[in-house]
Amino acid sequence: xxxxxxxxEKKTAYILTLPAVLLVFSIILFPIFANxxxxxxxxxxxDIRIPEPRAKKIVKSISDEPTKIKILxxxxxxxxxxxxxxxxxxxxxxxxxEIENLDPRCSYKKYSLKCEFGNWPAKYRENFQVIFATNxxxxxxxxxxxxxxxxxxxxxxxxxLNTNFTLKNFKKVLFENEFIDLLLTTFYYTFFGTVxxxxxxxxxxxxxxQKFYGRTFMRSVLLFPYVAPVVALAYTWELLLDPNSGTLxxxxxxxxxxxxxxxxxxxxxxxxxxxxxxxxLRLALTTVIMFEIWxxxxxxxxxxxxxxxxxxxxxxxxxxxDGASPFQKFFNITLxxxxxxxSILFMIRFIWNFNKFEDVFLxxxxxxxxxxxxxxxxxxxxxxxxxxxxxxxxxxxxxxLLIFMFFYFKLLGKRVDEN
Amino acid sequence: MRTKNTILFSLISTFFLIFLISIWKIxxxxxxxxxxxxxxxxxxxxxxxxxxxxxxxxxxIKSFYKSIIFSSIFVFCDGYLIQKLPVWYNLGVxxxxxxxxNKISKYSFIGLKEEHSSQVILFDFLTxxxxxxxxxxxxxxxxxxxxxxxxxxxxxxxxxxxxSINFGQDIKDLFKSYFVIFKSYKFGKYIVTSTIVSxxxxxxxxxxxxxxxYAVARLNFFGKTFLSTSILIIYMFPAIVxxxxxxxxxxxxxxxxxxxxxxxxxxxxxxxVAIYMLQGYFKSIPKxxxxxxxxxxxxxxxxxxKIIIPLSIPAISSVALYVFMIAWNExxxxxxxxxxxxxxTLSRAIQYLSGDAETPRQYxxxxxxxxxxxxxxxxxxxxxxxxSGLTAGSVKG
Numbered sequence: 001x002x003x004x005x006x007x008x009e010k011k012t013a014y015i016l017t018l019p020a021v022l023l024v025f026s027i028i029l030f031p032i033f034a035n036x037x038x039x040x041x042x043x044x045x046x047d048i049r050i051p052e053p054r055a056k057k058i059v060k061s062i063s064d065e066p067t068k069i070k071i072l073x074x075x076x077x078x079x080x081x082x083x084x085x086x087x088x089x090x091x092x093x094x095x096x097x098e099i100e101n102l103d104p105r106c107s108y109k110k111y112s113l114k115c116e117f118g119n120w121p122a123k124y125r126e127n128f129q130v131i132f133a134t135n136x137x138x139x140x141x142x143x144x145x146x147x148x149x150x151x152x153x154x155x156x157x158x159x160x161l162n163t164n165f166t167l168k169n170f171k172k173v174l175f176e177n178e179f180i181d182l183l184l185t186t187f188y189y190t191f192f193g194t195v196x197x198x199x200x201x202x203x204x205x206x207x208x209x210q211k212f213y214g215r216t217f218m219r220s221v222l223l224f225p226y227v228a229p230v231v232a233l234a235y236t237w238e239l240l241l242d243p244n245s246g247t248l249x250x251x252x253x254x255x256x257x258x259x260x261x262x263x264x265x266x267x268x269x270x271x272x273x274x275x276x277x278x279x280x281l282r283l284a285l286t287t288v289i290m291f292e293i294w295x296x297x298x299x300x301x302x303x304x305x306x307x308x309x310x311x312x313x314x315x316x317x318x319x320x321x322d323g324a325s326p327f328q329k330f331f332n333i334t335l336x337x338x339x340x341x342x343s344i345l346f347m348i349r350f351i352w353n354f355n356k357f358e359d360v361f362l363x364x365x366x367x368x369x370x371x372x373x374x375x376x377x378x379x380x381x382x383x384x385x386x387x388x389x390x391x392x393x394x395x396x397x398x399x400x401l402l403i404f405m406f407f408y409f410k411l412l413g414k415r416v417d418e419n
Numbered sequence: 420m421r422t423k424n425t426i427l428f429s430l431i432s433t434f435f436l437i438f439l440i441s442i443w444k445i446x447x448x449x450x451x452x453x454x455x456x457x458x459x460x461x462x463x464x465x466x467x468x469x470x471x472x473x474x475x476x477x478x479x480i481k482s483f484y485k486s487i488i489f490s491s492i493f494v495f496c497d498g499y500l501i502q503k504l505p506v507w508y509n510l511g512v513x514x515x516x517x518x519x520x521n522k523i524s525k526y527s528f529i530g531l532k533e534e535h536s537s538q539v540i541l542f543d544f545l546t547x548x549x550x551x552x553x554x555x556x557x558x559x560x561x562x563x564x565x566x567x568x569x570x571x572x573x574x575x576x577x578x579x580x581x582x583s584i585n586f587g588q589d590i591k592d593l594f595k596s597y598f599v600i601f602k603s604y605k606f607g608k609y610i611v612t613s614t615i616v617s618x619x620x621x622x623x624x625x626x627x628x629x630x631x632x633y634a635v636a637r638l639n640f641f642g643k644t645f646l647s648t649s650i651l652i653i654y655m656f657p658a659i660v661x662x663x664x665x666x667x668x669x670x671x672x673x674x675x676x677x678x679x680x681x682x683x684x685x686x687x688x689x690x691x692v693a694i695y696m697l698q699g700y701f702k703s704i705p706k707x708x709x710x711x712x713x714x715x716x717x718x719x720x721x722x723x724x725k726i727i728i729p730l731s732i733p734a735i736s737s738v739a740l741y742v743f744m745i746a747w748n749e750x751x752x753x754x755x756x757x758x759x760x761x762x763x764t765l766s767r768a769i770q771y772l773s774g775d776a777e778t779p780r781q782y783x784x785x786x787x788x789x790x791x792x793x794x795x796x797x798x799x800x801x802x803x804x805x806x807s808g809l810t811a812g813s814v815k816g
Contacts, residue, residue, distance in 0.1 A: 006639070012719050013640035016630035020690050021646070023627060027687030028653055031664035038664060048670045160667060207549040218550060220802055224557055227798045227805070229748040231766040232787030235773055236564045239780055247449070247563060250579040254448060254455060294556070302806065325535040326542040348655075355657030358750045362770070374659040381663050382755075394660040401657070 032398070038391040040165040045385035047159045051079030053087045053120060053152040059142050068100070068133045069140050073150065075117075077124040084124075084154035089115040091150035096138060100131040120154065169392035186372040188282070189289055189360070190353040196293035198345055201300025206334070208301070209308045219305075226298035234362035237291055241265055268369040284368035288360055292353065300345050307341045308334065347408055351401060373397050424531040424540070425474065431544045432523050433466030438548060439515050442555055447508050449566075451581035454502070461501065465493055473520065474528055482524040490516035522547065561791075568596050568785040575780070596785035604772060604782070606765070606789060613765040613790075616678055617746040620685040621739045624693050627686065628738070632697035633723055637709070647698070654691040662755050669756060676759045684752050689742045696741075700734035701727060737804040740797060744805070747794055765790040 056074040073091075077084050089106075091113050099108045106115035113130065134140060173179065208219055225233065240247050243263040252258045262270070262283075270283040311334070319329050357374040360366060366375035373393060381390025441457050448454050469489050476485060490513045498509040530536060566582040567575075574581065584593070591598065600606045634640070635647050665684065666675075674680035704727065712722050728735065753767040763771060769786040772778050798805055 009638050010640045013634040013638040013643070016634035016638075016719065017646065020627040020631035020694060023683070023687050024653060024690050027665070027684055028656060028661060031661045031668070032656065034664035034668070035660060038667065043667075048667050050671055158671075160671075203549060204553055207546050207553075210546055212546070212550065218554065220799055221554060221557055223798070223806075224561065224795065227744060227748075227794055228561075228791045229750070229766055229787075229794060231750055231769045232564065232791045233560065235769065235783055235787055236560045239567065239784070240560060240563060245575060245579040247579065251445060251448065254580060255457060256455070323534060325538045327538055351655055351657075355659050357659045361754075362750075374657075377659050377662065381666075387663055387667060390663045394663060397657065398660055 035391050035394055035398075038160065038388060039169055039395045040167070041160070041388050042164075042166055042168060043159060043387040045382070045387055047081065048387065049079070050158060051077060051082045051084050051122075051154075051156045053084050053089075053117075053154045054078050055089070055150050055152055057091075057146065057150060059145050061140070061142065062131075066139055067137050068131060069142070069145070070129065070131050071145070073128040073130075075120075075124075075126040075128055075152075077120045077122060079122055079156070081122050082156055082159070083122055084120045084156045085118075087117040087120050087152065087154040089113075089117060089150060089152055092148055093132065094141075094144070096134045096136050097132045098135045100133055103128070103130070169386075169388045170395075172389060173392045173396060182371060182373060182376060185285065185369065186354065188285060189292070189356075189370075189372050190350055192289045193292035193296070193353045193356075194346060194349040196289065197297040197349060198300045198342060200293060200297035201302075201304050201345070202338070202342075204297065204301045205304035205308055206330070208305055222301055223298045225295045230295070230358045231362060233295065234291070234359060238265065238363060241287065265364050266368050282369055284364055284370050288363055288370050291363060292356070292359055295359065296349065296353075300349070303341050303345055304338055307338050311337045343412065347405075350404065354401060354404075355397065373400075421528070421532055424537050425471075425528075427537050428474075428526060428531060428540050429467050429470040431540055432470045432519075433463055435522075435544050435548055436466040436469070436516075436519050437462050439519060439551070440512065442551065443511050443515055447504075447511070448580055450583045451578060452504060452508060454504070458497075458501065461497070465496070469493070469516070469520065470523055473523055474526070474531075477527055482521070486517050486520040486524070489520050490514075564784050564787050564791070568781050568788050569593060570781055571595070572779040572781065596779075596781040597789070600772075600782050600785050600789070604768070604786075605760075606768065606786065608761075609763050609765045609768040610789070612678065612763065613747060616681050616685065616764055617743050619678070619682050620689065620746040621742050623682060623686045624689050624742050625735065625739060628690055628693035628697055629728065629735070630723060631690075632694045632701055633719075633727055635694065636698040636701035637706075647695075650691045650695055654695070658688065658751050662751065665752075666755050675756050676762045678762065680756055681752060681764070684756070685746045685749060689745055693738050693742060696738050697731070697734060700731050704730050733804065736801070740801050740805050744794055744797070747790075 054076055058072040058074065060070040060072060062068045062070055073089075093111045093113065095111055097111055099113065102108055103115065105117060106113055108114075117126075204222055208215060208222070212218075241249070241264040243249055243261040243266065246261075248264075249258075249261040253261065264287045265284050267283045269280045272279045272281050315333050316329060319333060324332070355374055356372070357378065360370050360372055360375055361378065364370045366372070366379060371379070373396065377390050377393045377397070380386050380393055437457075437459055440462050441459075444454050444457060472489070473485065480488075493516045494509050494513045497512060498504060526540070533539075563582070566584060569584045570582065586593070635643060635650075669675045669680050674683070708726050708730075709722055712726055717725065748766065749764075750766045750770070753764045754770065757763055757767050760768075760771065765786075769783065769790060772786055773783055
């Protein structure tokens with residue numbers, strides 16, 4: 001009895017979870033493996049389309065002979081690079097049609113013309129013509145004839161399914177494409193974006209955790225950048241920072257803080273003089289990181305605020321009795337209580353910033369020294385149309401992430417052991 | 420100790436005042452006022468004088484009258500002696516000084532003697548400063564988005580700092596950008612597409628997630644722990660890695676440029692977090708209710724529809740809102756999968772609009788307002804539900 005109950009429970013569970021599991025597997029897990037497969041192939045965007053045999057049907061009447069008609073089919077192979085094998089053709093005709101010139105490749109039975117054309121090489125074109133006559137001498141309805149569409153079929157290799165593999169993509173990614181520069185840019189973007197958003201998150205959470213008028217409103221406002229659509233925010237920033245008529249530059253010019261406009265999103269380096277030393281700052285990258293921090297610190301804020309509100313009040317009361325200053329309270333009570341949240345946040349944000357595509361793409365498109373790895377996936381795959389290269393770059397991303405996660409958990413595991 | 424604290428107090432409060440006045444000046448400049456300098460030196464001296472005078476006078480005058488007097492003097496000196504500016508500007512300055520003197524009214528000579536008072540002052544003012552600073556930094560771009568959509572290209576070229584809106588003009592002229600994007604750029608259609616995709620994603624996700632979450636929360640089966648841990652790991656997988664394979668597969672299946680294609684991808688990417696959030700809530704529902712239902716011979720379908728769903732409306736709505744927001748804001752997949760303007764979503768349409776360098780910026784901003792408003796509205800209205808969704812689903816980029 002119990003056994004059958006457990007069995008039905010199992011069955012029910014599988015029925016309930018199956019749809020979700022299947023969908024997630026086919027859309028998320030399968031593509032990851034497909035990515036590995038594609039990354040070892042030489043595939044371009046144009047190879048993805050499966051080659052098809054195509055026909056254009058042209059109906060022409062023959063002068064002086066109203067009972068006869070000429071039909072011209074313009075055949076072609078849609079692909080410029082691949083052949084189609086065993087092309088077969090079929091077209092149907094009205095019940096009073098007799099064929100006049102039968103091609104040896106074809107047969108005409110039951111008012112249906114069937115042909116076997118064999119193999120069509122790439123770029124293949126052929127004009128195929130047949131003449132029909134009605135057997136009862138009636139007039140021919142050209143419109144009706146045109147509305148019948150011919151059927152074509154053929155076999156072709158799917159370039160994605162054959163087993164020709166190459167290491168070319170990975171060689172190109174790792175050795176030719178300024179890989180170190182790419183890696184450094186991605187690292188700067190990820191690291192400073194993550195740290196910045198966490199620092200601002202701590203500041204704002206500490207702020208909102210105090211009582212003041214309009215606190216709930218403030219909490220909503222702080223989350224605005226995180227919930228609003230990235231497209232709208234990125235373009236607003238772009239307009240604000242525009243060198244020609246952007247608000248920020250106009251304001252700075254107006255108050256005579258700068259003399260010439262700064263192209264914050266279009267300039268790779270800016271020379272900065274601090275204490276007599278000249279620094280070269282990656283300007284566009286810094287701006288993009290600022291945007292990143294601005295957009296994602298609300299998340300850190302939300303996490304840290306939730307943690308702050310869970311800290312027992314007695315801790316602070318005891319500290320007050322001991323005569324601790326506000327800063328002592330912050331460094332000795334608050335900070336230790338939120339380190340766990342911060343380390344989780346750091347990992348989550350690091351992974352997501354590492355993969356962030358939209359923000360940089362919308363702000364700079366990867367120009368002026370802001371090309372990160374995800375941007376490179378897009379540029380290789382869709383701008384240069386080399387799908388194989390794009391896949392190889394995304395495999396590099398996955399591998400780097402796995403390495404990061406491995407070390408992160410190893411370090412974290414050690415820390416937990418020590419405690 | 421007292422002298423040091425007095426100096427610190429007056430300096431910090433003065434810097435706070437400078438910050439307040441500067442923000443007000445920036446906002447006034449953006450209304451087209453011709454202000455070319457922050458006059459920091461003047462405000463610095465005034466600020467010092469006000470805070471010292473405040474300490475000096477102490478309780479001898481009621482703080483309300485004190486604030487009024489200080490504000491009036493400041494406005495008179497700043498407004499009518501130094502800068503000749505409209506009344507509304509000076510009224511703003513008056514209110515700022517009034518606010519400022521109210522804020523410093525809780526400090527007195529006696530208070531400054533207390534232990535740690537310098538740190539307390541610093542903490543208090545940093546908090547105040549932070550609130551204003553972050554409000555300004557966050558709201559400013561949204562404000563600019565809104566006001567730019569009401570301006571015209573020519574007006575902005577003449578004076579790039581004049582964002583004042585002329586409410587006297589005809590409604591049709593005021594909302595011209597909005598009329599244009601709806602008429603010439605088919606934004607009505609894009610709104611419909613975005614709504615269908617987002618609402619569709621919510622419905623399909625819930626249909627798939629509720630049974631799965633129920634199974635994970637309640638039933639015992641082989642592979643359960645594997646399933647529940649892999650849910651979160653899968654969720655961490657970056658979308659950019661999925662793009663190329665999905666693009667090739669969708670191209671070959673003819674799913675590109677279709678709403679169905681987007682629906683499938685959005686559902687798959689939001690399902691893990693939806694299951695994760697729901698199963699957590701389902702676990703908190705008392706088991707006794709279901710046991711009674713099993714005695715009544717209710718099937719699992721009956722249990723889910725008659726007991727679980729009615730009891731978890733808050734969790735389901737927070738998942739629904741969260742998924743809606745993700746789908747509405749999504750950009751990467753819509754960029755990859757849609758290249759036919761007839762099947763664009765709002766985000767993709769705005770990006771397409773910006774690709775044409777000739778597009779006037781007010782149209783772009785009007786489009787941005789159109790795509791942002793529904794989300795912000797939903798967020799503010801259902802904040803309680805959404806915040807719990809955000810916290811649970813916060814691994815999403």
